[in-house]
Structures are given as structure tokens and as C-alpha cells.
Amino acid sequence: MGSNNYTLLNVPFSSNLIDYALTQVSDRCIFVFPSRISAEKAREKFLPNWKFEACEFISIEDFKDWLILPSESPLTDEKRLLCLYQALTLEDKKFFKFYTYFDLISWGNNFFQFFEELNDEDIVPEEIENRIDLREWQQDFLAKILNIRENYQKLLQQKGFTDPIFYRKASQLKIPFSDYKVIWVNQFYYSKLELAILKALAESENEVVVISQTENADFNPQNRKITSLNLENLAKDDYLTQKIKVIETENEDKMVISFLGKLGKTQNIEGSTAIIDSHYW
Structure with missing residues (x-):
């Protein structure tokens, strides 16, 4: 121990x-x-x-x-995005160029990830400026993000919900x-x-x-x-791969075709082909 x-x-x-x-x-x-x-x-x-x-x-x-565990029911997935969109002011939508809800989805996921990571590192969002030097445009951007977060929290409180960014x-x-x-x-x-x-x-x-x-x-x-x-x-006995061959293609479509071609030649050999996903572990 x-x-x-x-x-x-x-x-x-x-x-x-x-x-x-x-x-x-x-x-x-x-x-x-x-x-x-x-x-x-x-x-x-x-x-x-x-x-x-x-x-x-x-x-x-x-x-x-x-x-x-939260004291109120938490929102997840699409519901939190929908409520976040409802919390935006017309000025917010104009500034971030959100013309429809679907324009928000990618940005909204990054919004939640940002505050979740701050929670993970025990950083109070309002204290970010005290930790790092921000340029003027970054200060303005952060102020808008924090204001959206505040409006989002008020909206959830009115509806009797919460979000992991506020309690986790x-x-x-x-x-x-x-x-x-x-x-x-x-x-x-x-x-x-x-x-x-x-x-x-x-x-x-x-x-x-x-x-x-x-x-x-x-x-x-x-x-x-x-x-x-x-x-x-690494010691020689600490890895199994002895040879690596890199195949470059012009685009993702040709990459898939190349992979399927290799797969067809080796599919009868157990353990000979594998797709490595960088997000797996």
C-alpha cells in the first residue's frame, strides 16, 4: 500500500x-x-x-x-442543449451566429465540456482571469460565456432541473x-x-x-x-510489434478502400488485422 x-x-x-x-x-x-x-x-x-x-x-x-448526486434532476444529452439554446439572448445568437438550434450543437457540446473540465480541475470559472493572462478579446469572449452559463442556470432553476456543470x-x-x-x-x-x-x-x-x-x-x-x-x-521484450508499414492515401474514401483490400487478404488469419481507435482506452 x-x-x-x-x-x-x-x-x-x-x-x-x-x-x-x-x-x-x-x-x-x-x-x-x-x-x-x-x-x-x-x-x-x-x-x-x-x-x-x-x-x-x-x-x-x-x-x-x-x-x-444532484439535489434536482439533471439534464442530459439533447435536453441540455435545448435548454441552453432557450437561455441564449438574441445578442448571444447574433454574436455566435446561431441562426437555428442545429447551429448550436457542436458549440454547445464544447460549452459543456469546457465547464466540466473546469470542475474536474477544481477551477472556479470566474477566477480564470486570475490564473492566466487573457487578451482583451478573450476577456470579452469569456464574459459572454459566463453570462450564458448564468442565464442557463437561472432557466434550469425555474424549471426545477440542474446540470452536471453546476454540481459535479x-x-x-x-x-x-x-x-x-x-x-x-x-x-x-x-x-x-x-x-x-x-x-x-x-x-x-x-x-x-x-x-x-x-x-x-x-x-x-x-x-x-x-x-x-x-x-x-522500451525493452525489446516489452512489445510484440516488430514492423510497422505506413500507407498514405489522398483522402478518407481511398483510406477505407485500402483498408478493406488489406482486410480481404488477411481475414482468414486470426488476429492479423485490427483497427486501432485512439479513443478506445
């Missing part, structure tokens, strides 16, 4: 991360993964050998929703269970909110295990610097 009341385990790149994580299975355990896709993949691998242990497989975002903070964190084993799998970077969750889990008499797969054997969630992976630093 480390000084932060959790066990740190580093997995070499030559090992299957999910297989390694599943060696930590015990009754009353929760596996926390960076994405729903990886959590579901682990669940699929776990089920054939299930021995009636009480195990949960969950993404980090869903885990936060478990532990931080470390100060609202509550751990409703104890005597569980919580295994965090391959979270590359830990926000202040996630570090607060790790600490709160341990303080609530839960066993916490942090599994990472990095070239740094001394990886620690408290070290919040993001470093790039240097393949030259």
Missing part, C-alpha cells in the same frame, strides 16, 4: 492489460475504466469465468455520476459504500476530482488498486504531468 493509501501496479506493454486487471477479481469489487467500451470488453472477458463474485465494470464518467465537483463527493475493492485500470491522467475520489475511497475503508500500463514503472497518479511515450525506452 502506497503513501496515498492505494496500491500501485504497473503492467508491461507485452502483457494483456485486461487479463492482468482481472487477476484482481474478488467479491465486492469495482473495476473503473477510462471508457465504457473498455469496461464492457473487460466484463465480456470476466463472465466466462464468473464464480458469483459481486463485480461491477464501469467507466470513470459513470463512476463519478454514482458518487456525486469534489465538494459534493460522497462515498456510499465501504469494504469494497476498487480497481482503477489504465487511467493515464488523474484530474483533481479523480484524485479526490481515490482519497475518499481509501478514507471510507475501501481497498484501492491503481493499475497503469506505461513505460514509467514509478507511475503515480499524484504526478499529474502528461509525458509522451518514448518507444526507444
Whole structure:
């Protein structure tokens, strides 16, 4: 057990991360993964050998929703975008060139992500100007964003709703269970909110295990610097790929055609072809 009341385990790149994580299975355990896709993949691998242990497989975002509950019903997905659009003034719509609701969708998703990330890092939006130097146009832009946020909150209060950007903070964190084993799998970077969750889990008499797969054997969630992976630093036995061939195409359509051509030649060879999704883990 480390000084932060959790066990740190580093997995070499030559090992299957999910297989390694599943060696930590015990009754009353929760596996926390960076994405729903990886959590579901682990669940699929776990089920054939299930021995009636009480195990949960969950993404980090869903885990936060478990532990931080609002006092009012929260809006999600399209409903929050619709209410955000209703909260805009005519001046806002003119400034951001929102002629219809559909013009808002991409911008609105970025709006919510921005304030969610501020919550994760325990940054009060109104204090951003005190943390970094902003140019005049950036100050004006931020002022408009904060005003929209305020109007959005007032609208939700009138309707009896709330939004994660207003309550999903470390100060609202509550751990409703104890005597569980919580295994965090391959979270590359830990926000202040996630570090607060790790600490709160341990303080609530839960066993916490942090599994990472990095070239740094001394990886620690408290070290919040993001470093790039240097393949030259890996030992020869620490990776399986021996050859990489790069194929360049003129556009995405030709890229798909090229991939399908390669797939057709290798589809009968198990494990010979894979699509790598940068957002998977």
C-alpha cells in the first residue's frame, strides 16, 4: 500500500492489460475504466469465468455520476442543449451566429465540456482571469460565456432541473459504500476530482488498486504531468510489434478502400488485422 493509501501496479506493454486487471477479481469489487467500451470488453472477458463474485465494470464518467448526486434532476444529452439554446439572448445568437438550434450543437457540446473540465480541475470559472493572462478579446469572449452559463442556470432553476456543470465537483463527493475493492485500470491522467475520489475511497475503508500500463514503472497518479511515450525506452521484450508499414492515401474514401483490400487478404488469419481507435482506452 502506497503513501496515498492505494496500491500501485504497473503492467508491461507485452502483457494483456485486461487479463492482468482481472487477476484482481474478488467479491465486492469495482473495476473503473477510462471508457465504457473498455469496461464492457473487460466484463465480456470476466463472465466466462464468473464464480458469483459481486463485480461491477464501469467507466470513470459513470463512476463519478454514482458518487456525486444532484439535489434536482439533471439534464442530459439533447435536453441540455435545448435548454441552453432557450437561455441564449438574441445578442448571444447574433454574436455566435446561431441562426437555428442545429447551429448550436457542436458549440454547445464544447460549452459543456469546457465547464466540466473546469470542475474536474477544481477551477472556479470566474477566477480564470486570475490564473492566466487573457487578451482583451478573450476577456470579452469569456464574459459572454459566463453570462450564458448564468442565464442557463437561472432557466434550469425555474424549471426545477440542474446540470452536471453546476454540481459535479469534489465538494459534493460522497462515498456510499465501504469494504469494497476498487480497481482503477489504465487511467493515464488523474484530474483533481479523480484524485479526490481515490482519497475518499481509501478514507471510507475501501481497498484501492491503481493499475497503469506505461513505460514509467514509478507511475503515480499524484504526478499529474502528461509525458509522451518514448518507444526507444522500451525493452525489446516489452512489445510484440516488430514492423510497422505506413500507407498514405489522398483522402478518407481511398483510406477505407485500402483498408478493406488489406482486410480481404488477411481475414482468414486470426488476429492479423485490427483497427486501432485512439479513443478506445
